[in-house]
Amino acid sequence: MNTEPDRDTSINSSGYSNDYSYEKLGEKLEAVLERVKDPESGLSCSRLGLVKKFRYSREHNLLYVFTDFFSHRPACFTCIGITMAIESTIMRDLRKQLELEFPGVEIKIL
Numbered sequence: 193m194n195t196e197p198d199r200d201t202s203i204n205s206s207g208y209s210n211d212y213s214y215e216k217l218g219e220k221l222e223a224v225l226e227r228v229k230d231p232e233s234g235l236s237c238s239r240l241g242l243v244k245k246f247r248y249s250r251e252h253n254l255l256y257v258f259t260d261f262f263s264h265r266p267a268c269f270t271c272i273g274i275t276m277a278i279e280s281t282i283m284r285d286l287r288k289q290l291e292l293e294f295p296g297v298e299i300k301i302l
Contacts, residue, residue, distance in 0.1 A: 222238065223293070225237045225238035225243055229285075231278060241260070242260060242261060242282065243258065243259055243260075244259065244260050248297075254298045254299075255294060255299050256300050256302060258302050259302065261279045283301055
């Protein structure tokens with residue numbers, strides 16, 4: 193992991209980072225993942241493992257959110273439509289919570 197302050201730094205979804213300056217960032221990200229819930233099960237994004245990692249660029253004031261919804265999709269084509277609607281709700285809620293926690297930071301969910 194790169195610890196130079198002006199370069200990109202990765203933080204995984206469990207909130208750990210080797211760079212102490214990013215400790216608070218990791219704590220805030222973990223809190224967001226705990227607040228955002230799957231509307232069907234009520235489980236948090238953190239517990240479901242929907243977000244794999246974050247990457248913050250100080251230079252661009254940009255937070256990338258790497259998600260993994262695909263591995264959670266059912267094989268049934270009818271069910272996929274319902275699942276995609278739920279995914280959309282989760283992504284909307286995740287973006288909203290990240291924007292509240294990090295005002296002024298651009299959020300990109302991938």
